[in-house]
Amino acid sequence: MHKITEILIKEEDIKKKVYELAKIIEKDYNGEEILLVGVLKGACVFISDLMRNINLDVALDFMAVSSYGMSTKSSGVVKILKDLDSEIENKNVLIVEDIIDTGLTLKYLCENLKSRKPKSLKICTLLDKPERRKCDIKVDYVGFSIPDKFIAGYGIDCAEKFRNLPYIGIVG
Ligand SMILES: O=P(O)(O)OC[C@H]1O[C@H](OP(=O)(O)OP(=O)(O)O)[C@H](O)[C@@H]1O
Numbered sequence: 129m130h131k132i133t134e135i136l137i138k139e140e141d142i143k144k145k146v147y148e149l150a151k152i153i154e155k156d157y158n159g160e161e162i163l164l165v166g167v168l169k170g171a172c173v174f175i176s177d178l179m180r181n182i183n184l185d186v187a188l189d190f191m192a193v194s195s196y197g198m199s200t201k202s203s204g205v206v207k208i209l210k211d212l213d214s215e216i217e218n219k220n221v222l223i224v225e226d227i228i229d230t231g232l233t234l235k236y237l238c239e240n241l242k243s244r245k246p247k248s249l250k251i252c253t254l255l256d257k258p259e260r261r262k263c264d265i266k267v268d269y270v271g272f273s274i275p276d277k278f279i280a281g282y283g284i285d286c287a288e289k290f291r292n293l294p295y296i297g298i299v300g
């Protein structure tokens with residue numbers, strides 16, 4: 129049975145970081161409209177907190193892809209389970225992720241979305257595990273760099289558990 133053995137990032141530290149990221153994003157986009165693209169399911173909590181702190185015109189869309197736990201995991205071949213509802217040509221697209229691990233999911237997503245000719249395409253992730261990276265990917269906004277430990281909480285699961293925790297914990 130999986131358990132949270134330690135709190136890695138406390139609720140108040142996440143809240144502070146999300147606010148800081150939102151203010152940096154707000155400044156960088158300088159009055160322009162942004163389309164936030166959340167990657168389901170893990171990013172659902174982060175994106176809902178992030179968007180409420182960005183004082184700009186923000187539109188929202190989601191994608192769902194298969195990556196972790198699938199046989200395609202190390203090949204980088206990612207399957208789209210749910211595509212965007214809207215066209216992104218000429219829009220400022222900001223992909224919002226909960227965690228970047230190997231980077232394979234985002235590499236695929238970026239290439240896929242780039243081919244749809246957005247005005248700009250950037251990546252924002254709450255958590256980054258740089259030690260696990262298997263490909264080169266430029267991440268524009270990172271909340272926390274974390275060690276190579278399996279974590280859950282704040283939208284992120286371990287076998288679909290712990291998404292509702294308000295903090296990030298290490299799973300033992
Ligand atoms: O950098 P990578 O190694 O590609 O891994 C990162 C991806 O894995 C997790 O999603 P997961 O497939 O667990 O789905 P979920 O968000 O629905 O839990 C996470 O939310 C990222 O999307």
Ligand code: HPA
Pocket residue numbers: 196227228229277278279280284285286
């Ligand atoms: O540490 C993790 N926890 C849950 N899902 C994940 N997907 C990549 N890394 C992780």
